[in-house]
Amino acid sequence: MTIGANPGELIPNRTGGSTGEPTCFFLDRPTVERYEAARWLGLSWYGIRIGDPSVMIWGSPIELNRQDARRYQLKERWLKNRLMIPAYDLDQSRIEEHVRTIRRFRPVYLYGYASALALFAELMLQAGLRLGFPLKAVVSTAETLHDHQRAVITEAFEAPVVNEYGARDGGIIAYQCPAGSMHAFSENCYLEVVDPVTGEPLPVGEVGVLLVTDLHNRVMPRLRYQLGDMLALSSQNCTCGINYPVLQEIDGRVDDMFVSMRGSFVHGHFINHIIRNMESFRTFQLVQHEPDRLTLRLVKHPERFRADDEEKVLQGIRSALGDASIRLEYVEHIPPTPSGKTRYAIRECPLTVSPRPE
Numbered sequence: 001m002t003i004g005a006n007p008g009e010l011i012p013n014r015t016g017g018s019t020g021e022p023t024c025f026f027l028d029r030p031t032v033e034r035y036e037a038a039r040w041l042g043l044s045w046y047g048i049r050i051g052d053p054s055v056m057i058w059g060s061p062i063e064l065n066r067q068d069a070r071r072y073q074l075k076e077r078w079l080k081n082r083l084m085i086p087a088y089d090l091d092q093s094r095i096e097e098h099v100r101t102i103r104r105f106r107p108v109y110l111y112g113y114a115s116a117l118a119l120f121a122e123l124m125l126q127a128g129l130r131l132g133f134p135l136k137a138v139v140s141t142a143e144t145l146h147d148h149q150r151a152v153i154t155e156a157f158e159a160p161v162v163n164e165y166g167a168r169d170g171g172i173i174a175y176q177c178p179a180g181s182m183h184a185f186s187e188n189c190y191l192e193v194v195d196p197v198t199g200e201p202l203p204v205g206e207v208g209v210l211l212v213t214d215l216h217n218r219v220m221p222r223l224r225y226q227l228g229d230m231l232a233l234s235s236q237n238c239t240c241g242i243n244y245p246v247l248q249e250i251d252g253r254v255d256d257m258f259v260s261m262r263g264s265f266v267h268g269h270f271i272n273h274i275i276r277n278m279e280s281f282r283t284f285q286l287v288q289h290e291p292d293r294l295t296l297r298l299v300k301h302p303e304r305f306r307a308d309d310e311e312k313v314l315q316g317i318r319s320a321l322g323d324a325s326i327r328l329e330y331v332e333h334i335p336p337t338p339s340g341k342t343r344y345a346i347r348e349c350p351l352t353v354s355p356r357p358e
Contacts, residue, residue, distance in 0.1 A: 010219055013168055014276060025169060031217040035171035038185040039164070042175025045242070046137040046160060048109055054082040055102050057090075057112030057120055082107070087116035088320060091264040095123040099131065106133060110157065114140040115257050116267050118149035121156030135159035141166065142269075144250065165250055167227050170212045174247050183244035189214055191245075192224065193233055207232045207249060258288050258347050261322025268345025274316040280309040285334050286317065287346045292324045297331050 010026040040050055056076075076082055083105050085098050098120070102110075110117065117140055124130070138157050140149070141164040150161045165174040165182060173191070174184045184191055193208040194201055202208040210231050211224040234248035258266040271286045282299040289295065296317065298310075314326055 023169060025222070026220045027217055028219045031171070031214070034188050034216055035166075038172040038175070038188055039166075041185070042162075042164065042172070042183075043109070043137070043139070045175070045177055045240075046109070046162060048136050051081055052108040053105060054109050054111050055105060055107045056082055056084045057087050057110065057116045058084050082111075085120075087113055087267040088270045089260075089264050089266060090116065090119055090123065091262075092123055092126065095120075095127050096129065099124065099129050102131060103133070107135070109135055109137045109139060109159075111139045111141065113267060113269065114143040114145040114149055117153050119257060119265055121153045124156045125152065131157065137162045139164050165247070167229075169222070169225065170227050171214070173212065174250075177238060177240040177242050179238055179240035181238040181240065181242075182247040182250065183238065183242050184247055186245055188216060191233065193231065196230070204233045204235045205248060258321060258345070259291050259349065260320065261291050261324060266320050268347075270320045271317065271345055274313055278309050278313070279304040280306045283334055283344070284313075285344050285346065288321075288349060290349045292322070293327075294321070294324055295327045295329060297329045297334055299331060299334060 009028060011029065011032055012024065012026055014024050040048075073084070076084055083101065085101065090098075112120075117138060135157055137160045138153055139162045140153070145161070145163045153161045160178065163176040163182065164172065166172040171188060172185060173189060174182045176182050190213040192201060192211040192213075193206065194211060196209045207230055210227055210229045212222065212227055213224055214222045229250065231250045232248040234246040236246055236248075238246055258268060258270075260266050268286075271284065275281055275284050280301055282301050284299070285297040287295045287297075294317070296313070298313075310328070314328070317326060318324060
């Protein structure tokens, strides 16, 4: 941290832990404002303005107490003009209620996890539902957006599907333009791609590990910070006329959806929200073999482990998924996937969905 920084002006944050051990870091206000400015610039390419209403298919702040959670919801609704639909508990039986909520609010755009938006869209199509009014965009973030997900989202919402690329510890890095290219916000960050083994820089067009240097955070600069994502830069210009550099390929994290014993779908982010603020564990992984059978792998912190945190995690999992059998394994290390990410949510059983009505 920069010597002389005013502690009262520091904005604390913490990574989600999907790339390994969660990292605590601090930002200053100008850096946060630049991150938000980048997001609104990307949204402006679709005619979306600051303050336009939106609906988020997102995680609820389950780690907050009731009073703080209510304050959080009021801030979202009245200061940010957006409603939140929980991504943790999407259910066919509630899809009509969720669609009615969206219709009443009439947002300009939707925003959410890629897999949650795709599942919401699939449930709508199964029920034969449409919003009945136009959206300027559906913005996907936090995960790799796959082609099949883009297709079902487009079919259900009949709107442009926009890919946002960012991270808690990297800010808003890139946005997809209407022509389809991912443009990096080079005014906020400097991007490098290196060989995952040697750390040597790779030529433009080759896939490697992304390093991000923050150009504005003066209280805790991050130089050549490794997010854990694999991507390639491009030397091509885009036909849209936007002059920001283009990303050729992104291989970000993929969060699995779980299926609960009640038959509802639960986004894999729920385990992240349970554990990420516990100092007892360095990292974690939850594997669902069957709806009623799971394996939880935990890496203890050697100095900060508290035995009661173990029970809190198990209770949180059963609260979300039902009274399942959970095999607990304490391990020394959880190996990353080939993309460089540690997958903390893995589902091995089918995500059963009922057939669409004729």
